[in-house]
Amino acid sequence: MNKSLALLAALALATTTAFAQTAPPAAPTAPPMARRGPHKMKSPEQMAARRSQKMAQQLGLSPDQQSRLQAALLAERQGMTAATGPAPADRKALHQAMQANHAQYEAQVQAILTPAQRTQYTALQEQKRAEHKAKRQQRTGLAPNN
Template sequence: MKKLLILLAACSISAAASAQTTPVKAAPGQHHQMHKKDHKQDLTPEQRADRAAQKLTKSLNLSAAQTQQVRQLHLTRIQQQQARKVANGPVANADRKARHQAMKGQKAQYDTQLKQILSADQYTKYAQMQADRKAKYQAKRQTKG
């Protein structure tokens, strides 16, 4: 009887162990099928604005009112970007400088509006985050090229 119980226990442990599934690994080169950029394009402007507002809320400790203002600011900015893409279509090299200057002007306007929403400390922290992000991007570009 003891041998039968031991045998049944061993079988049940063996069956339980083999029933566990192992995660299936992606084939080499397929682990990054959905890039961040591809995923960002799948989001609606409202979802993108929500995400940006939540990110700033978390990093800058925004109030509920500030979060809503930042969300609206981002939504307006995203809608302007989409309209600009549709209006411009394919751009010739000569137009790139003009387009770049227009984008810089819109970025300055965005920063001015954001500065009105955030406190001085929050805006300083935001500016530092942007500078760090830019430095990281430039360092990454230099190592590639």
């Protein structure tokens, strides 16, 4: 009986010391968006170039339209970055600034596109909104109710 108690006490002591030896995981030092796997945050210029190339393929833009669209995309991204700043204090003012920035971008896009391209652009936006809504509902577990 004493041997089994001594053996049990030794086992408990060995187990607790083994767990005490492990170090806690290191706290992440990179910003949250920069930590997502092999993907790194892209600069506003890279994002604007990538998005303008994609839209050029989808809408059949001319090289002139694509360069003008890229400039509009870059201005929008820089405006969003400037609006958020280090830490926005007033969320309502931030929301209004972002809406105004986006409205300015949309006006520029509408001026760049031909009427046929505008129709196609609007259809693509609606499709994207519907996909986003479906994903959001799936993520929250709600059934689509439209």
